[in-house]
Every structure is written in structure tokens, then in C-alpha cells.
Amino acid sequence: MNLVILPAALAELGDAAAFYAGSANAELGLAFVDEFEHAVNVILANPKIGAVFRSSRRRYLLQRFPYSVIYQLSENDIRIIASRISEGGQTTGYAANDSVAVSFTASVLREAGHGKCRSAQPSANSRS
Numbered sequence: 001m002n003l004v005i006l007p008a009a010l011a012e013l014g015d016a017a018a019f020y021a022g023s024a025n026a027e028l029g030l031a032f033v034d035e036f037e038h039a040v041n042v043i044l045a046n047p048k049i050g051a052v053f054r055s056s057r058r059r060y061l062l063q064r065f066p067y068s069v070i071y072q073l074s075e076n077d078i079r080i081i082a083s084r085i086s087e088g089g090q091t092t093g094y095a096a097n098d099s100v101a102v103s104f105t106a107s108v109l110r111e112a113g114h115g116k117c118r119s120a121q122p123s124a125n126s127r128s
Contacts, residue, residue, distance in 0.1 A: 001044065001047065001076060001077060001078055002076055002077045002078070003040065003044060003077070003078050003080070004077050004078065004079045004080065005079075005080040006079065006080065006081050006082075008081070008082065009070075009080045009081055009082050009083050012082060012083045012084065013033070013036055013083045016032055016065075016067060016083065016085075017029040017030075017032045017033050020032045020065075031064070032065055032067075035062050035063065035064050035065055036062065036067075036069065036083060039060055039062055039069050040069070040080070042060070043060055043069065043071060043078060044078065047073050047078055048073070050069070050071065053070060056072055057070055057071065057072050057081070058070070058071055058072070058073065059071075061086060062086075066085055066086050067083055067084060067085060067086055068082075068083070068084050068085075068086045069082075069083050070082035070083070070084060
């Protein structure tokens with residue numbers, strides 16, 4: 001299966017990593033990215049592991065941070081569409097559109113060996 005991460009999800013991930021790095025230290029920001037990478041690897045190994053979320057989507061909760069990875073399955077792809085704050089079992093959202101964060105996060109994922117990882121523009125049916 002191919003991994004596709006939408007730009008909005010990369011932006012959210014980059015914003016969260018920057019928040020943790022800025023509010024505590026760089027190591028915490030990197031730990032957040034590591035936790036996201038671990039979640040992606042778990043999802044790639046078992047695509048149906050996430051709980052069904054909003055009919056055609058799935059949600060996988062991060063273990064250490066209050067975030068969820070929201071994704072959709074297709075025949076050939078796992079599309080990560082969001083990485084959102086989870087509060088009390090509910091997943092909330094926020095607007096994030098930072099190209100610096102997208103570049104940072106994409107390079108981190110490429111360096112981590114996600115060779116099948118590619119960015120994609122959201123389609124009309126993948127929006128919230």
C-alpha cells in the first residue's frame with residue numbers, strides 16, 4: 001500500500017511539532033514526530049486498526065500525545081487526511097496552512113525512510 005499524506009495533515013503535524021518544541025524543547029517536538037511516524041507504521045502494518053470515524057474514515061490515537069491520525073483507506077492507498085487534537089475521546093480541528101511546516105514535516109518523513117510517502121491535494125470527497 002502507498003502512503004499519501006495530504007498537505008493539511010502535514011501542516012497540522014508541523015504546527016504541533018513546532019508547538020511542542022517551542023513550549024518545552026526540541027526533543028519534545030522530535031518525540032512528537034517520532035510518535036506520529038510510529039502511528040503511521042502501525043497503520044501501514046494493519047490498515048483497519050483505527051476506529052471507524054465519520055463513516056469512511058478511521059482514527060488512530062497517538063499514545064503519548066493528545067492527537068489522532070485521521071485516515072481513509074482505498075484499494076491502493078492509505079490517505080492521512082489530518083492529525084488532530086483529541087480531547088476526552090473527541091477529535092477537534094484547527095486551521096493550519098503553513099508551508100514551512102509542510103516542508104519541515106515532509107523532509108522529516110522522507111529522512112525517516114517513508115519512500116512510498118507522497119503528498120497529494122485533497123479531493124472533493126476527502127474533505128471534512
